[in-house]
Amino acid sequence: MGGLREAHCFRQAAAGERSTHTGECAGHLVSDGTYSTRASRCGCHFPRRDVYIEKFDKDNPNRYLTPSGWRDAVIRHEQIKVRKGPADPSTDTQTFDVTVTRHGPIVLEKDSTRYALSWPALDPTALESAGLFDANRARNWQEFSEALSHHSGPTQNFVYVDVDGHIGYYGAGRIPIRKSGDGSVPYDGSTDDGEWAGYIPFDKLPHVYDPPDGIIVTANQRVVGQDYPYFLSHAWAQPYRARRIYNLLSEKSKLTTDDFRRIQADVYSIANTTFARAAAKTMKSLPSAASDEKLRSLISDLEKWDGMLNVDSRIAPIVSQMRSAFRQRILNAVLGADLAKNYNWPESDVFIDRVVTDQPKEWLPKESATYAELFNASYEDARKALTKTLEADESKWTWGNMVKARFLHPLAQVPFIGAQFAIAPFPQNGGGGVINVGSSVSMRFIADPSDWDKSLNGIPLGESGLPTNPHWKDQLGDWRNVSPRAFPFTKIAVETATKETLTLEPAPK
Known part of the structure; x- marks a missing residue:
C-alpha cells in the first residue's frame, strides 16, 4: 500500500x-x-521495520555474532513454482534458501555485508485479522x-x-x-x-x-x-x-x-500557490521587471493564478517546474549535485516553503546574488524542462499534458496478449500534494450514517480483471468526474440494486 x-x-x-x-x-x-x-x-x-548488519563468521557462513557469542542461523529452504512462459502453464520448481537471524531474515547482501530485517509482521504470533x-x-x-x-x-x-x-x-x-x-x-x-x-x-x-x-x-x-x-x-x-x-x-x-x-x-495546491506568490513578489525587484514584457506577464500570471491543478491550466506546469528547479538548486548548493540526486524526504517541501517565504541568506546558492535572481534562474530551468518533455510549442504546456493518469497493468507488456490490458494515459485534474492526487486515488467513499443506503463509493476502473468483461473499466468515467456511485448497504437495498450475480464454485475434481 x-x-x-x-x-x-x-x-x-x-x-x-x-x-x-x-x-x-x-x-x-x-x-x-x-x-x-x-x-x-x-x-x-x-515505520515499524528496522535493519541490522549481521556479522557472519568467515569460516562458517551460517554462523553470526551476538552479544553472547556465535549463534547458528536458521536456514529455511523455500520451493517456488515458476511458470515456464506466458503460453505454457506448466511450472519449474526453483529452490531458494532464506537465512534467518535473531532479528529476522537476511534481505540484502551487498559488498560482503549482510542485512537482516526486523518487522512485527514477521512475528509468527501476529494475526492481521x-x-x-x-x-x-x-x-x-x-x-x-x-x-x-x-x-x-x-x-x-x-x-x-x-x-x-x-x-x-x-x-x-x-x-x-x-x-x-x-x-x-x-x-x-x-x-x-x-x-x-x-x-x-x-x-x-x-x-x-x-x-x-x-x-x-x-x-x-x-x-x-x-x-x-x-x-x-x-x-x-x-x-x-x-x-x-x-x-x-x-x-x-x-x-x-x-x-x-x-x-x-479539490485540486488546490497550497505548496505551489505559496511558491507562486513569493516568486511574483520577489521577481518585481529584478532590474528588467519594468521593461521586459514577458517577465511582467509571468509575474502577473503568478500573482493571479488560482492555485488549481486543472488539466487546462497553463501556469500550473510553469509553477510546478519552477518550484522543482528552485528546490534542486538549493539542494545542489548544500549537498552537491551527486548527493542531491539521492536526497528524499517527504516533508522537504515544508522546508522549501520556509526558504521561499523567509528567504534566509544562508540558503541562497552562491551563483545567485539575490533570491530574485534565483527565482528567475529557476524559471529558465522550468522552461528548459518543459521544452524537453512537452516540446517547444508552448501551447502544449498545460497541466493535463504534463501530468497524466496512468494505470499500468503487469500483463500489459506480455507478448501477444498484453495489449488488451493496456489503458492509454489521459489528462487528469490533480496530482501530488493536493486532495485529488489523480491516479493514486484507488477508491472514493462517502458514508451517510443517517441512511447507509445513501452512501457512495467508486474505484478507478471496474470490478472485473478481465478486459473483455463490461465491468473492466465501467467506473472510469465516474472516477474522472469524482462522482462515486450509490453504494447500497442494507440487504433489501442490495437485492433491489443487483443487476448481476457472480457465483464462484470449486473446480470439479
Missing part, C-alpha cells in the same frame, strides 16, 4: 443531525450488522477501541463514525519501542543497542474521540506533537492535503454529500 495515497475526513454533527465520513484510500471498510457504526482503515506512516472481526460488530466507540487493541497487523489509520454523531480516530498496530536510536540507519546486529524493548501500549497510541472542533482529518500527516513520548516517524506525508481538507470542512457548519464530493475533487 505504500504507493497509494489515502485521506479521511469527518465533520461531527450538531444535535439531531448525523455525522458524515468521506475517504479516499486503498483500505477496507468494516461495518456492524445493525448499521450503527462504520469505520475505514488505511496504512499510516509509522485479529480484532477486525470484532470491530466489524462494534456498536460504539468503546467496543471499537477494544477490538482494535487486539490488532497486531500492519499499522493502520482507523477512523470511526456512528449514527449518534460521534467520530473517532485510532492509529493502531504494533509499533516498536527501541532500546536506542530510531531505526533511521542500520544497527550493529552483534550488539543489543537496537533491540526492541516492546511495543507502544495501545492506550498510548495516537487516538482521538469527539474532538472539540468536531473535525478529524487523516491524510498520513503528522498526528502527534513534539511532546509525544514515543518515536513514531521522521517521514510524515506533506501536510498540504490535511490542511486543505480541514480548511474546506471549516467553511460550513453543516455539510452535504455534494460538499464532501467537492472536497474529494
Whole structure:
C-alpha cells in the first residue's frame, strides 16, 4: 500500500443531525450488522521495520555474532513454482534458501555485508485479522477501541463514525519501542543497542474521540506533537492535503454529500500557490521587471493564478517546474549535485516553503546574488524542462499534458496478449500534494450514517480483471468526474440494486 495515497475526513454533527465520513484510500471498510457504526482503515506512516548488519563468521557462513557469542542461523529452504512462459502453464520448481537471524531474515547482501530485517509482521504470533472481526460488530466507540487493541497487523489509520454523531480516530498496530536510536540507519546486529524493548501500549497510541472542533482529518500527516513520548516517524506525508481538507470542512457548519464530493475533487495546491506568490513578489525587484514584457506577464500570471491543478491550466506546469528547479538548486548548493540526486524526504517541501517565504541568506546558492535572481534562474530551468518533455510549442504546456493518469497493468507488456490490458494515459485534474492526487486515488467513499443506503463509493476502473468483461473499466468515467456511485448497504437495498450475480464454485475434481 505504500504507493497509494489515502485521506479521511469527518465533520461531527450538531444535535439531531448525523455525522458524515468521506475517504479516499486503498483500505477496507468494516461495518456492524445493525448499521450503527462504520469505520475505514488505511496504512499510516509509522515505520515499524528496522535493519541490522549481521556479522557472519568467515569460516562458517551460517554462523553470526551476538552479544553472547556465535549463534547458528536458521536456514529455511523455500520451493517456488515458476511458470515456464506466458503460453505454457506448466511450472519449474526453483529452490531458494532464506537465512534467518535473531532479528529476522537476511534481505540484502551487498559488498560482503549482510542485512537482516526486523518487522512485527514477521512475528509468527501476529494475526492481521485479529480484532477486525470484532470491530466489524462494534456498536460504539468503546467496543471499537477494544477490538482494535487486539490488532497486531500492519499499522493502520482507523477512523470511526456512528449514527449518534460521534467520530473517532485510532492509529493502531504494533509499533516498536527501541532500546536506542530510531531505526533511521542500520544497527550493529552483534550488539543489543537496537533491540526492541516492546511495543507502544495501545492506550498510548495516537487516538482521538469527539474532538472539540468536531473535525478529524487523516491524510498520513503528522498526528502527534513534539511532546509525544514515543518515536513514531521522521517521514510524515506533506501536510498540504490535511490542511486543505480541514480548511474546506471549516467553511460550513453543516455539510452535504455534494460538499464532501467537492472536497474529494479539490485540486488546490497550497505548496505551489505559496511558491507562486513569493516568486511574483520577489521577481518585481529584478532590474528588467519594468521593461521586459514577458517577465511582467509571468509575474502577473503568478500573482493571479488560482492555485488549481486543472488539466487546462497553463501556469500550473510553469509553477510546478519552477518550484522543482528552485528546490534542486538549493539542494545542489548544500549537498552537491551527486548527493542531491539521492536526497528524499517527504516533508522537504515544508522546508522549501520556509526558504521561499523567509528567504534566509544562508540558503541562497552562491551563483545567485539575490533570491530574485534565483527565482528567475529557476524559471529558465522550468522552461528548459518543459521544452524537453512537452516540446517547444508552448501551447502544449498545460497541466493535463504534463501530468497524466496512468494505470499500468503487469500483463500489459506480455507478448501477444498484453495489449488488451493496456489503458492509454489521459489528462487528469490533480496530482501530488493536493486532495485529488489523480491516479493514486484507488477508491472514493462517502458514508451517510443517517441512511447507509445513501452512501457512495467508486474505484478507478471496474470490478472485473478481465478486459473483455463490461465491468473492466465501467467506473472510469465516474472516477474522472469524482462522482462515486450509490453504494447500497442494507440487504433489501442490495437485492433491489443487483443487476448481476457472480457465483464462484470449486473446480470439479
